[in-house]
Amino acid sequence: MRAVTVVEGGRLEIAYRDEPVPAPDEVLVRTHGAGINRADILQRAGRYPAPPGVPADIPGLEFAGVVEGVGAEVDGVRHGDTVFGVVGGGAQAEYLTTKAAHCAHVPPALDLVAMGGVPEAFVTAHDALVTLAHLAPREWVLIHAVGSGVGTAALQLAKALAARVVGTARTDDKLERCRGLGLDSAIMPPLRDDGSLDVDALAWQVLEETDGGADVTLELVGGSYVEADVTAAARLGRIVLIGTLAGVHAGLQVHIAMAKRLSIVGTVLRTRDAAEKAAATRAFEADVVPLLEREVVVPIVDSIIPLEDASKAYDLVASDTTFGKVILDCR
């Protein structure tokens, strides 16, 4: 089979590999679509090695495809089923194996290539909003980088859950597109003269727009944005730390976190154990897949690019100019 592989120096090549063989609790999937994520870019640069148990040099954290082989112990997934899910690596290839418990069924009407860009963003967003932050109707959600893959997924899910959303993005174009997805309040992050984030100005804008603070914050940017989150949070606010694009170090105002009784929760999908991944997959299948089927939420696709042009596709993601997902067509 053809597979995207990371070779020395961080270059990508298309290599020919043997098809993987499913373990007793696994399925073999003929991949149709596989989204590219920022973690793949880090992995290409050698900064985010694959965890044990997945191909070390084939990237790809999400897929949609057709089941072509089924392990002896598998229950609930059959030959010919259309499935999608999150994997620890190895999705950017014509075939992959994964635990059946980590697969959700794709409804027949949905496009299987586009669905390859759904799981990582929507599982992450649903897990953060619902499982970690217990989002309630009419609460305010603050989403930084709202035009990103996880951002647009979270925006749509929050609106489907009857919440209100304030989002930040660094271009008018992204904010305008997010308004089309239901964004209630759009903020261009205010900058100081030296180009750095004006933390207090951002926090005050959020406090004003939300009339008292964000109940839930999805922190996809990191760095000094976290300080703004704490100042901009409502009493009993929940801040979920998901991304660190702007940096891994933040200041924490302990007295404000105490006075507002905030919860600041760090999360990452990739390192969770198999049972936790299965639970997140079931929550996604129960709560998100029906919304996809009814088109209450939709995948936001920037580009679909053939597997053999993976290198170009990666550069596009790294350019930070995309709106929504870049997906490899692995057929």
Add this chain to the structure above:
Amino acid sequence: MRAVTVVEGGRLEIAYRDEPVPAPDEVLVRTHGAGINRADILQRAGRYPAPPGVPADIPGLEFAGVVEGVGAEVDGVRHGDTVFGVVGGGAQAEYLTTKAAHCAHVPPALDLVAMGGVPEAFVTAHDALVTLAHLAPREWVLIHAVGSGVGTAALQLAKALAARVVGTARTDDKLERCRGLGLDSAIMPPLRDDGSLDVDALAWQVLEETDGGADVTLELVGGSYVEADVTAAARLGRIVLIGTLAGVHAGLQVHIAMAKRLSIVGTVLRTRDAAEKAAATRAFEADVVPLLEREVVVPIVDSIIPLEDASKAYDLVASDTTFGKVILDCR
């Protein structure tokens, strides 16, 4: 009645005031004991004003005493009952009024003056360990300032819950006394040449003692200790922010919080609404009072000082040389 009052310039005086009159959902309590807390010291200095609805100039956040008056709507608390609880202020006086729902019953065998120093520390510690951090048996708890009022309460509760405790304190004497209360591992916080905390050295000591990190941390010190907490936490660790003696600003390593999927939760009792305070009181009555009755946990009393010597008692608390609580005898 006699009452401790804060007068201009942050001095304390004993004033004569009318006895308060209970509202329909309140009881009138003849105070026997009232503990002094660090918040009282801040309030005396004008840095922590009393919330609405409590006497603005009579400090005191906890009490034990005898019910001498009962509002018309009160159910479950009767004239002559011995009760203790947390209040928003006004406890350091011969009489106080408080909601009946914020009172827990004191078992007959226990000393009512000493019990006046129990509620704030034990409610805070129980709420943090059980309600916020969901402590499980055999987990490791890291308690900074383990010799403090909340520290010794948390240490005893954690041991009663079959957890293991590593604690820090700045004198050998405090650590030695805490060993007598069941402390499994005692750490003197390592300092740099300039006298500041050596954050990494502290974190590594905790990681070594706990063989992989603290599952629950009670952060009673704040400042740079919070950075050590994040580095020293186990996977899925929970850090509860309770105090800021060492400062309100901390650094937060967002990537570590994400990779370990930490929860960092800020908490304060005083600003909670009435229903939340009632819930915390019920949890304290159900889980902690039976342990007090069986002497599985005991109040750690540094000194009992007559009400009229309040000024001396406050200075003692401020001196930071005490082990356990300083309690005013209000009889």
